[in-house]
Amino acid sequence: MSGGTLYDQVWERHRVTTLPNGQDQLCVGLHLVHEVTSPQAFSMLDERDLEVAFPDRTFATTDHIVPTTTDGRDRPLADDQAEEMLSALEENVDESGITFFGLDSDRQGITHVVAPELGLTQPGMTVACGDSHTATHGAFGAIGVGVGTSQIRDIFATGCIAAEKQQVRRIQVEGSLGDGVYAKDVILQIIRQLGVDGGVGHVYEYGGPAIRELDMEGRLAICNMSIEGGARAGYVNPDETTYEYLRGREYVPEGEEFEELKAYWESIKSDEDAEYDDVVTVDVDDLDPLVTWGINPGQVVELSDPVPAPGSFETETEQDAACRALDHMNLEPGDSMLGYDVDVAFLGTCTNGRVSDFRQAAAVLAGHTVADDVRALAVPGSETVRRTCEQEGIDEVFGEAGFEWRRAGCSMCLAMNDDSLVGDEVCASSSNRNFVGRQGSKEGRTVLMSPATVAAAAIEGEVADCRRFLDDSPAHTAAEDVSEVAD
Amino acid sequence: MDDPRITEVAGSGVPIYGDDVDTDRILPARFLKETTFENMADYLFYDARRDEDGFNDHPLNRFPDAEIAVVNENFGCGSSREHAPQAMLRWGIDGVVGESFAEIFADNCKSLGVPTATADAETVEDLQAWIEANPDGEIPIDVEAETVTYGGETVAVDIDDATREALVDGIWDTTALMRANVNRVAETAASLPYVD
Numbered sequence: 067m068s069g070g071t072l073y074d075q076v077w078e079r080h081r082v083t084t085l086p087n088g089q090d091q092l093c094v095g096l097h098l099v100h101e102v103t104s105p106q107a108f109s110m111l112d113e114r115d116l117e118v119a120f121p122d123r124t125f126a127t128t129d130h131i132v133p134t135t136t137d138g139r140d141r142p143l144a145d146d147q148a149e150e151m152l153s154a155l156e157e158n159v160d161e162s163g164i165t166f167f168g169l170d171s172d173r174q175g176i177t178h179v180v181a182p183e184l185g186l187t188q189p190g191m192t193v194a195c196g197d198s199h200t201a202t203h204g205a206f207g208a209i210g211v212g213v214g215t216s217q218i219r220d221i222f223a224t225g226c227i228a229a230e231k232q233q234v235r236r237i238q239v240e241g242s243l244g245d246g247v248y249a250k251d252v253i254l255q256i257i258r259q260l261g262v263d264g265g266v267g268h269v270y271e272y273g274g275p276a277i278r279e280l281d282m283e284g285r286l287a288i289c290n291m292s293i294e295g296g297a298r299a300g301y302v303n304p305d306e307t308t309y310e311y312l313r314g315r316e317y318v319p320e321g322e323e324f325e326e327l328k329a330y331w332e333s334i335k336s337d338e339d340a341e342y343d344d345v346v347t348v349d350v351d352d353l354d355p356l357v358t359w360g361i362n363p364g365q366v367v368e369l370s371d372p373v374p375a376p377g378s379f380e381t382e383t384e385q386d387a388a389c390r391a392l393d394h395m396n397l398e399p400g401d402s403m404l405g406y407d408v409d410v411a412f413l414g415t416c417t418n419g420r421v422s423d424f425r426q427a428a429a430v431l432a433g434h435t436v437a438d439d440v441r442a443l444a445v446p447g448s449e450t451v452r453r454t455c456e457q458e459g460i461d462e463v464f465g466e467a468g469f470e471w472r473r474a475g476c477s478m479c480l481a482m483n484d485d486s487l488v489g490d491e492v493c494a495s496s497s498n499r500n501f502v503g504r505q506g507s508k509e510g511r512t513v514l515m516s517p518a519t520v521a522a523a524a525i526e527g528e529v530a531d532c533r534r535f536l537d538d539s540p541a542h543t544a545a546e547d548v549s550e551v552a553d
Numbered sequence: 554m555d556d557p558r559i560t561e562v563a564g565s566g567v568p569i570y571g572d573d574v575d576t577d578r579i580l581p582a583r584f585l586k587e588t589t590f591e592n593m594a595d596y597l598f599y600d601a602r603r604d605e606d607g608f609n610d611h612p613l614n615r616f617p618d619a620e621i622a623v624v625n626e627n628f629g630c631g632s633s634r635e636h637a638p639q640a641m642l643r644w645g646i647d648g649v650v651g652e653s654f655a656e657i658f659a660d661n662c663k664s665l666g667v668p669t670a671t672a673d674a675e676t677v678e679d680l681q682a683w684i685e686a687n688p689d690g691e692i693p694i695d696v697e698a699e700t701v702t703y704g705g706e707t708v709a710v711d712i713d714d715a716t717r718e719a720l721v722d723g724i725w726d727t728t729a730l731m732r733a734n735v736n737r738v739a740e741t742a743a744s745l746p747y748v749d
């Protein structure tokens with residue numbers, strides 16, 4: 067196989083031909099489908115009298131519109147349009163012979179949580195989904211791309227997408243993370259440094275010592291937010307951490323077949339002398355926990371720093387954005403985010419809705435209770451995550467602290483179900499987007515942060531430093547108890 | 554499939570007036586929750602076409618059989634929803650002439666085989682006035698020659714090179730383009746160790 071970056075190699079492996087319009091035709095190795103973006107594509111397929119070309123490489127789940135209370139999941143769903151979307155998906159997957167993890171499946175959950183944990187996503191694959199956070203799958207050394215309706219139709223009809231190759235930017239993450247600082251803080255720091263449109267025209271290759279040290283769930287959180295940095299995709303070269311994570315997962319073969327597949331996985335990674343279009347270094351030594359202060363995911367501060375003044379930004383666009391952000395968040399330059407009042411704590415999503423996220427938050431919560439006026443929601447990214455947490459007793463830590471422990475779905479990430487901010491509520495959120503209106507209320511305010519920081523905010527009723535709870539002694543002991551159960 | 558080459562589109566016109574007509578006007582967001590594009594024609598300019606007493610005198614109500622829309626500046630700006638051009642196409646609009654188009658909107662039109670041609674403000678306004686006076690008049694858009702003809706007069710318009718080539722050569726439909734290579738897809742898929 068030719069050398070170059072992992073991106074080059076995966077591209078070459080999957081390239082069928084160059085189309086007359088100049089784009090490359092690429093095989094899609096794994097197509098993930100959910101209820102919101104697929105129905106129009108299925109009906110376009112019908113209109114042309116075509117069938118799904120590779121049903122075996124296609125997997126569907128339902129996540130965006132599903133209620134997260136057990137009662138709310140009885141059929142028909144209370145929201146007519148949600149019911150219609152879900153029924154349409156059920157019919158479509160049934161007709162096409164696509165495996166479906168529906169509401170009655172114990173594997174249901176967010177596409178980007180389900181595919182990795184079942185071992186569907188593997189190194190050296192191309193993954194496509196009608197969802198902008200498909201970059202998540204890059205954590206395995208796969209190339210994940212989010213696609214629109216016509217492209218979903220293309221994949222259904224041909225198993226391929228038409229695409230242009232992007233440039234590759236290597237993001238070298240130096241240093242190592244201190245206690246209470248997590249993958250989420252790293253990606254917020256990267257987006258702060260490179261900007262929300264810094265990645266336009268690029269895919270990001272994340273590497274360096276800090277990335278190597280991360281487990282798979284941390285890498286997933288980082289790749290997930292590539293899109294928030296403007297990059298089309300993001301990936302990490304696979305290593306032993308990747309292969310060991312995959313061993314024994316439901317859709318990963320065992321024994322000799324595993325070894326054969328592993329040989330393929332190992333053959334696809336960036337050459338040591340691969341040439342990048344750009345290399346950027348990010349240092350995370352001494353990094354404090356980070357939170358957003360504004361209305362885009364690049365408007366970020368370390369907890370110890372004041373909210374910046376619009377004048378401190380270079381471009382007029384950034385300055386305007388900062389003015390609008392301060393106004394929306396009701397902040398002044400120089401204010402500290404520490405102590406910013408919080409009404410809602412939301413833990414979940416395809417960024418931070420995995421088992422390790424709930425473990426990290428539980429370590430903070432253990433022995434504490436949620437502040438009186440805070441509504442706190444823990445929404446596992448999948449039913450598998452939920453079950454695993456329940457086996458470890460993590461749900462009890464959350465329950466005792468005063469969190470509602472819910473069923474799997476996207477939930478308050480974008481409020482297409484009943485979970486929504488009201489009025490100008492402030493939400494401490496482990497999600498990925500803090501755009502105005504994102505969490506269901508036009509006046510609502512979102513502060514993005516790591517799961518541990520969400521837990522600290524829930525306890526204090528204001529933005530707080532999670533390290534306090536990791537250090538102080540009664541909680542510390544309780545936290546250790548939890549992590550013992552967790553291992 | 555029909556011949557995908559689109560060298561000319563023609564029909565009577567509808568003038569849709571105003572600069573910065575955004576996709577929310579063209580197709581209001583509340584209709585995005587529908588599971589198919591099938592009914593989108595019914596929702597085209599849904600709010601703009603109605604007032605308290607029912608349908609108003611919006612151009613689409615006055616020229617319901619039009620096939621060529623004539624618009625002003627920055628048409629189709631705002632959200633990237635493919636529902637907007639889908640709604641126009643399903644209404645019956647086969648081509649659009651305007652002062653300028655939002656980029657994603659024009660791209661979406663291209664992938665549906667709908668040419669978007671640009672002309673200066675004067676030409677567009679003349680054409681809009683001519684449609685008002687000649688509601689049944691034919692307006693052929695010659696994609697290859699980049700001209701629009703109305704009332705015996707032919708004027709030059711601009712169609713972006715890549716779009717013109719894609720339409721004229723019939724290579725705008727990526728599904729069709731890629732289906733032409735099914736055998737090679739099977740070969741590539743078979744060479745991937747993770748595909749059974």
Ligand code: SF4
Pocket residue numbers: 129130176178197199415416417475476479480497498
């Ligand atoms: S959790 Fe949020 S970002 Fe992720 S797929 Fe669901 S809605 Fe999209």
